[in-house]
Amino acid sequence: MTAQSTSLSLRRPFSERVIETLLFLAASLGVVTTIGIVLVLALETYHFFEEINPVDFLTGTVWSASIKPYHWGVLALVSGTVLVAGIAMIVGVPLGLLSAVLLSEYASPRVRTVLKPILEVIAGIPTIVLGFFAINFLSPEILRPLIGEKNIGIFSALAGGIVVGVLITPLIASISEDAMRAVPRGMREGAYAMGATRFEVIRKVIFPAAVSGIMASIILAMSRAIGETMAVLLAVGQQPQFSFDPRDSVQTMTAFIAQISMGETAQGSIQFKSLFAVATVLFAVTLVLNLISSWVVRRFRTAY
Amino acid sequence: MNTQLSEAPIHDTPTDGAERSIRIATFPRDDPSSPDRQRSYIVELQDVSCYYGPFRAVRNVGIKIEEHAITALIGPSGCGKSTLLRTINRMNDLIPSYRSEGRVLLDGQDLFAKGVDPVAVRRRVGMVFQKPNPFPKTVWENVAFGPKINGYKGDLNELVERSLRRAALWDDVKDKLKQSGLALSGGQQQRLCIARTIAVNPEVILMDEPCSALDPRSTLQIEELMAELKREYTIVIVTHNMQQAARASDTTVFMTMGDDRAGYVVEQGETVGIFTNPRHQLTEDYVSGRFG
Amino acid sequence: MSANATTIPSGTFNPSLARRKLTGTVFYGACIVAVGILLLTLFLLLYDVFRSGLPWLDVDFITGVPSRRVERAGLFPALIGSLEMGAMVGVMAFPIGVGAAIYLTEYARDSWVNRILQTNISNLAGVPSIIYGILGLALFVRALELGPTVFAGALTLTLLILPVVIIASIEALKAVPGNQREGAYALGATRWQMVRRSVLPAAAPGIMTGVILAMARAIGEAAPLLLIGAATFVTFTPAPFGTAYTVLPIQILGWAQLPNQDFHGLSAAAIIVILGVMLLLNGLAIVIRIRLSRHIQW
Numbered sequence: 001m002t003a004q005s006t007s008l009s010l011r012r013p014f015s016e017r018v019i020e021t022l023l024f025l026a027a028s029l030g031v032v033t034t035i036g037i038v039l040v041l042a043l044e045t046y047h048f049f050e051e052i053n054p055v056d057f058l059t060g061t062v063w064s065a066s067i068k069p070y071h072w073g074v075l076a077l078v079s080g081t082v083l084v085a086g087i088a089m090i091v092g093v094p095l096g097l098l099s100a101v102l103l104s105e106y107a108s109p110r111v112r113t114v115l116k117p118i119l120e121v122i123a124g125i126p127t128i129v130l131g132f133f134a135i136n137f138l139s140p141e142i143l144r145p146l147i148g149e150k151n152i153g154i155f156s157a158l159a160g161g162i163v164v165g166v167l168i169t170p171l172i173a174s175i176s177e178d179a180m181r182a183v184p185r186g187m188r189e190g191a192y193a194m195g196a197t198r199f200e201v202i203r204k205v206i207f208p209a210a211v212s213g214i215m216a217s218i219i220l221a222m223s224r225a226i227g228e229t230m231a232v233l234l235a236v237g238q239q240p241q242f243s244f245d246p247r248d249s250v251q252t253m254t255a256f257i258a259q260i261s262m263g264e265t266a267q268g269s270i271q272f273k274s275l276f277a278v279a280t281v282l283f284a285v286t287l288v289l290n291l292i293s294s295w296v297v298r299r300f301r302t303a304y
Numbered sequence: 305m306n307t308q309l310s311e312a313p314i315h316d317t318p319t320d321g322a323e324r325s326i327r328i329a330t331f332p333r334d335d336p337s338s339p340d341r342q343r344s345y346i347v348e349l350q351d352v353s354c355y356y357g358p359f360r361a362v363r364n365v366g367i368k369i370e371e372h373a374i375t376a377l378i379g380p381s382g383c384g385k386s387t388l389l390r391t392i393n394r395m396n397d398l399i400p401s402y403r404s405e406g407r408v409l410l411d412g413q414d415l416f417a418k419g420v421d422p423v424a425v426r427r428r429v430g431m432v433f434q435k436p437n438p439f440p441k442t443v444w445e446n447v448a449f450g451p452k453i454n455g456y457k458g459d460l461n462e463l464v465e466r467s468l469r470r471a472a473l474w475d476d477v478k479d480k481l482k483q484s485g486l487a488l489s490g491g492q493q494q495r496l497c498i499a500r501t502i503a504v505n506p507e508v509i510l511m512d513e514p515c516s517a518l519d520p521r522s523t524l525q526i527e528e529l530m531a532e533l534k535r536e537y538t539i540v541i542v543t544h545n546m547q548q549a550a551r552a553s554d555t556t557v558f559m560t561m562g563d564d565r566a567g568y569v570v571e572q573g574e575t576v577g578i579f580t581n582p583r584h585q586l587t588e589d590y591v592s593g594r595f596g
Numbered sequence: 597m598s599a600n601a602t603t604i605p606s607g608t609f610n611p612s613l614a615r616r617k618l619t620g621t622v623f624y625g626a627c628i629v630a631v632g633i634l635l636l637t638l639f640l641l642l643y644d645v646f647r648s649g650l651p652w653l654d655v656d657f658i659t660g661v662p663s664r665r666v667e668r669a670g671l672f673p674a675l676i677g678s679l680e681m682g683a684m685v686g687v688m689a690f691p692i693g694v695g696a697a698i699y700l701t702e703y704a705r706d707s708w709v710n711r712i713l714q715t716n717i718s719n720l721a722g723v724p725s726i727i728y729g730i731l732g733l734a735l736f737v738r739a740l741e742l743g744p745t746v747f748a749g750a751l752t753l754t755l756l757i758l759p760v761v762i763i764a765s766i767e768a769l770k771a772v773p774g775n776q777r778e779g780a781y782a783l784g785a786t787r788w789q790m791v792r793r794s795v796l797p798a799a800a801p802g803i804m805t806g807v808i809l810a811m812a813r814a815i816g817e818a819a820p821l822l823l824i825g826a827a828t829f830v831t832f833t834p835a836p837f838g839t840a841y842t843v844l845p846i847q848i849l850g851w852a853q854l855p856n857q858d859f860h861g862l863s864a865a866a867i868i869v870i871l872g873v874m875l876l877l878n879g880l881a882i883v884i885r886i887r888l889s890r891h892i893q894w
């Protein structure tokens with residue numbers, strides 16, 4: 001054994017540094033992606049605003065991109081998104097939270113092994129399938145008979161909102177369930193030992209302790225509902241209008257972007273450029289929501 | 305037989321640990337040989353066995369808990385002391401695989417009879433746990449929690465103050481009622497847990513190794529507190545610390561694990577007698593440190 | 597001064613246990629109803645899809661190409677497109693995603709660089725999928741002139757699922773106990789040797805599960821591809837590079853948007869196929885996780 005083979009030199013071998021550099025590049029791809037998104041959106045939106053007045057864009061309530069006379073009031077699309085996402089939250093939050101409580105506090109291990117995979121199955125369904133369900137079953141067999149065929153069409157914000165609500169339920173359920181299960185057993189026992197019923201333990205000890213995780217899950221679900229494309233594309237229709245009536249057929253921001261891309265629109269046309277402007281609004285809204293969600297977790301986390 | 309020695313005041317802070325070293329009778333207790341001494345048993349366990357699924361953890365326990373006294377439950381670890389304790393306030397009901405046999409009588413009423421609601425039992429039999437578990441709420445809310453859910457009609461502020469005084473915590477926290485209960489020290493947290501337990505006015509307080517997570521000074525504070533509390537309540541304490549049992553309790557129950565891995569009671573008696581002149585060899589071996 | 601000698605109860609307790617228990621029971625009932633609604637919805641969805649689609653599902657359907665005539669239409673191009681897309685996404689996302697996760701957990705712990713990168717990845721995970729389509733359009737289709745091909749689509753979807761793969765891999769790597777790493781270091785391993793031989797094998801089940809589930813998501817995701825120019829009527833078999841293409845979700849969309857009710861049946865049949873693909877992938881993930889976990893005992 002010669003002395004050279006057991007060198008104690010501090011310099012890391014070349015191969016190690018190459019590997020570390022490669023891994024660093026992989027990790028920074030995320031930053032590159034973000035920068036890319038921001039750049040593309042900013043540039044193309046700027047081109048759009050060269051032709052269209054930003055104020056009209058941001059405050060107008062009529063949107064007509066394909067039919068003359070053209071109007072570029074994005075609020076019509078925003079209202080569609082808000083309407084559909086709002087209905088989705090009304091459906092998804094109760095379903096998600098109640099399921100989470102059941103899984104975390106009431107269900108036996110056997111029930112959990114059945115229910116959790118079912119939730120994951122719902123989460124894994126391609127969203128186009130949910131859109132199909134809306135127009136093939138939900139609207140014709142349930143909504144229209146209930147509400148009246150004259151009052152609601154095949155395409156409606158209600159149909160789209162309901163299926164998006166089902167879509168986001170597993171998200172709320174799983175994050176909220178994790179938050180509730182993380183509450184230490186000692187805290188529950190302390191409450192039971194003073195003669196509390198199970199519902200009181202849930203309401204007064206577990207819920208308050210898990211509230212930051214629950215709120216974060218709700219905000220994330222809102223962001224997801226706003227960003228959903230395929231389901232609303234099929235289910236909600238293509239009539240941009242400024243309306244908050246669930247029975248109306250409206251158009252969301254995402255559906256508009258998809259519609260323009262699928263159509264025969266020329267790439268340099270004003271319609272095509274409007275796509276980017278709408279996308280910028282969409283991106284900004286979801287980004288803000290995601291940041292709020294992280295902030296909520298940090299700020300309201302109950303220490304125990 | 306030793307009769308009472310100096311009355312230990314509650315709010316003195318012990319200055320020298322050596323003064324509180326192991327002596328048999330430090331705290332006031334009645335003279336066991338006096339014929340006038342009234343004994344009433346508030347809790348009685350009759351042939352109680354505890355099962356986790358098919359596994360029997362505790363077998364055929366028959367003991368009597370004396371009112372307004374401190375009963376210590378001692379024995380080697382794993383012999384079922386905690387399981388037995390938690391049977392008394394039906395905490396074990398929270399475990400799905402658990403079931404018990406036998407009767408647990410509180411004031412003559414079987415707590416395991418059909419139709420008895422564990423939630424109602426737990427208001428009359430309170431529990432303090434090994435690791436202090438205050439809620440992440442304010443001190444005031446911690447103490448008011450029990451009374452509020454049990455429909456207390458009266459002045460909550462007054463009840464909170466009274467409970468904190470009885471737990472020897474009022475002076476420490478009277479300016480900090482709106483602070484989080486988790487901001488207190490370990491010993492203070494445990495006293496907070498005691499305060500909220502007595503706020504619902506139980507008859508019996510069960511303590512599951514309440515001092516094992518605390519430093520020696522806090523431990524002694526809790527023991528002094530227990531001596532005061534027994535005037536109002538009945539206390540049953542599980543402890544693996546023999547010296548603590550010898551110091552602080554009136555009656556001692558010694559349990560051990562049998563060959564079938566089930567715990568059983570070897571003997572029960574006056575603490576003084578258990579430690580100086582036990583009837584069973586096993587007890588003698590345990591208290592002299594030969595095993596456990 | 598002890599103020600605890602006498603008991604002067606100033607209030608009384610009124611537990612009203614029955615009322616409290618009733619409230620609890622009502623709440624429990626609501627939970628059951630919620631779960632019931634979810635189960636019912638899932639059931640109705642599957643029932644509707646199978647009722648509409650099963651009549652159209654046969655070998656000719658799977659091996660045929662789209663046609664204006666309902667009886668002749670098939671989904672082979674879409675199926676091949678999806679499979680090619682999924683495979684390419686998996687092959688690309690795996691090394692990059694796992695590499696990024698390794699860097700963040702093993703090489704750059706607790707530094708400000710790490711925090712920025714991780715925050716960035718969390719934000720990316722929440723960006724709507726269609727926005728990735730916009731990036732893909734500008735970057736891959738136009739700037740790199742790849743055109744509306746499977747390859748461009750796969751690159752775009754890789755970017756989409758990368759955050760998910762990274763986050764899942766980070767969790768899997770973090771779950772490996774510290775003593776595994778210490779043991780390797782103590783034997784004189786370099787960092788990469790420690791990672792490759794000690795940590796990665798231990799984290800492999802979790803990582804593979806994450807990658808396969810992300811692939812499943814990529815196959816089911818269509819919104820970005822709409823922007824990159826995936827077509828809805830493709831009658832030839834798409835190649836990975838250089839030709840137009842379509843994928844299952846977009847074919848489903850195309851047929852569902854046609855006014856002829858019969859095409860909705862085709863749509864449903866295609867849904868059955870894509871659900872089958874999802875099932876296979878999820879099953880594959882479970883099998884791989886079990887087989888890889890066999891070698892791990894802490």
